[in-house]
Amino acid sequence: MSLEKVKEVSDELMRVTGVRGVIFSSSDGLPLHTTISDTELEEKSSALSAVLVEVCDRALKELMNKEHSWIGVYAPDSSGIIVLKVDENSNLMVIFDKEAKLGVLLYTIRRIINKLRT
Amino acid sequence: MNKVFVSAVLYGVNKGINNLMSSKAGTVICRYISKEMFNFLMNRGVASPDMKNKDLEEMLVNKLKLAKKIEIIEDDKNVILKIYQPTLTDFLEEMMKNKVPLILCPFLATVTEVYRNRGVRIFLKDGNPTEYGIELVFSKTRH
Numbered sequence A: 001m002s003l004e005k006v007k008e009v010s011d012e013l014m015r016v017t018g019v020r021g022v023i024f025s026s027s028d029g030l031p032l033h034t035t036i037s038d039t040e041l042e043e044k045s046s047a048l049s050a051v052l053v054e055v056c057d058r059a060l061k062e063l064m065n066k067e068h069s070w071i072g073v074y075a076p077d078s079s080g081i082i083v084l085k086v087d088e089n090s091n092l093m094v095i096f097d098k099e100a101k102l103g104v105l106l107y108t109i110r111r112i113i114n115k116l117r118t
Numbered sequence B: 001m002n003k004v005f006v007s008a009v010l011y012g013v014n015k016g017i018n019n020l021m022s023s024k025a026g027t028v029i030c031r032y033i034s035k036e037m038f039n040f041l042m043n044r045g046v047a048s049p050d051m052k053n054k055d056l057e058e059m060l061v062n063k064l065k066l067a068k069k070i071e072i073i074e075d076d077k078n079v080i081l082k083i084y085q086p087t088l089t090d091f092l093e094e095m096m097k098n099k100v101p102l103i104l105c106p107f108l109a110t111v112t113e114v115y116r117n118r119g120v121r122i123f124l125k126d127g128n129p130t131e132y133g134i135e136l137v138f139s140k141t142r143h
Helices: A003-014 A039-064 A102-117 B003-020 B023-043 B053-063 B089-097 B106-117
Strands: A019-026 A031-034 A071-074 A080-087 A090-096 B067-074 B078-086 B120-129 B133-142
Touching: A003 A019, A003 A031, A003 A102, A019 A039, A031 A039, A039 A071, A039 A080, A039 A090, A039 B023, A080 A102, A090 A102, B003 B023, B003 B089, B023 B106, B053 B067, B053 B106, B078 B106, B106 B120, B106 B133
Parallel strands: none
Antiparallel strands: A019 A031, A019 A090, A071 A080, A080 A090, B067 B078, B078 B133, B120 B133
């Protein structure tokens, strides 16, 4: 997964209506590439991505013996975050507001993940 | 404070996090715990943000009394911490006996923070009992 490709797909994701931020981070919770300018927030969201991915993986494995596909966390106004594992070494977090259409967003995320994995 | 109690707390934190989450999630959480632990030590005048390895060895041995002697050996790729006669042996023995991955201990917390303050991220790669005590091997990444 090259950094150029990551930047390219980040730009693509940022063009989706309602997307407010994209964070690519390592599986041990360190920032790789983000569209967030606040360094502290960038570090914290990278750490949170790693913890969310690991905890959700553990929950599904313990309860259903399955792996997660993606994680959605929503606020009451329909804004929220989507987190998912890109590969064994990296995670993606997408922050969206209430204007975002979830179907379009998930479709785009799946498409770019496939692009990154090839 | 009784050192058995400190060992119990450390063992409980490591085992509990490993049971509920994974060692990877635990490592991320413990990075934040280490940061706050180190801030606490700085506020108490025990640690400082720009410690040299000699200062770190002195703090761990003389101020925190965590071992009889500590040696920090460093090269381009690794940082090796040689811990002679550690005092919190109950916790470490129990961890090794039950094969609990080490994610938080006083050595890990302080050494990773001192290196982070220098702009160097280090990650625990290996931990082994030796004839003199314990050897912790950290891998280095710069950013």
